[in-house]
Amino acid sequence: CVNTAVLSLCLGIALKLNKYELRDLCMGALVHDLGKVLISKDIILKSDTLSDDEFEEMKTHALKGYEYLRNTREISITSKMIVLQHHERYDGRGYPDALKGEEINKLARLVSIADVYDALTSDRPYRKAILPSEAMEYIMASSGTLFDPHMVFIFSRIIVPYSNGTIVRL
Numbered sequence: 536c537v538n539t540a541v542l543s544l545c546l547g548i549a550l551k552l553n554k555y556e557l558r559d560l561c562m563g564a565l566v567h568d569l570g571k572v573l574i575s576k577d578i579i580l581k582s583d584t585l586s587d588d589e590f591e592e593m594k595t596h597a598l599k600g601y602e603y604l605r606n607t608r609e610i611s612i613t614s615k616m617i618v619l620q621h622h623e624r625y626d627g628r629g630y631p632d633a634l635k636g637e638e639i640n641k642l643a644r645l646v647s648i649a650d651v652y653d654a655l656t657s658d659r660p661y662r663k664a665i666l667p668s669e670a671m672e673y674i675m676a677s678s679g680t681l682f683d684p685h686m687v688f689i690f691s692r693i694i695v696p697y698s699n700g701t702i703v704r705l
Contacts, residue, residue, distance in 0.1 A: 539649045542694070543649040559617075570601070570603065571600075573600075574596050597630065597631055629681075644682070645686055648687060
């Protein structure tokens with residue numbers, strides 16, 4: 536969640552969000568996966584493909600996290616919307632509410648990009664990390680379907696897929 540928060544803040548700064556939006560963005564990104572603590576560890580740590588039932592259970596983490604935070608006054612409604620909507624997809628095929636495009640909170644659309652980038656570039660129990668350049672290709676290819684095209688464009692300008700010392704064959 537810290538990686539997702541840092542990436543989200545980088546994108547938020549590039550989008551020229553004000554300090555209040557950046558605060559809400561950072562808090563929402565830090566707690567976006569809070570609902571996963573309410574999911575069985577057997578599912579969270581499973582090294583094999585999730586069954587349909589397990590995947591349906593995993594998909595409840597966004598709503599569970601939101602419900603857990605709902606009455607917390609220290610966290611803004613915007614940050615709570617990030618928790619609830621970070622798995623909504625730009626084309627409406629996300630969850631929990633199948634929201635589409637501008638129906639999705641702007642900061643949740645932003646966090647969804649950072650979250651996927653971090654997930655792809657990090658080792659998981661069920662797969663090894665992929666290269667940052669491959670993750671960027673995936674995100675760019677998903678512009679307009681999974682992700683907000685404008686935010687993908689900005690993200691692609693600020694994330695360096697080839698760090699210093701990387702050998703690139705042209």
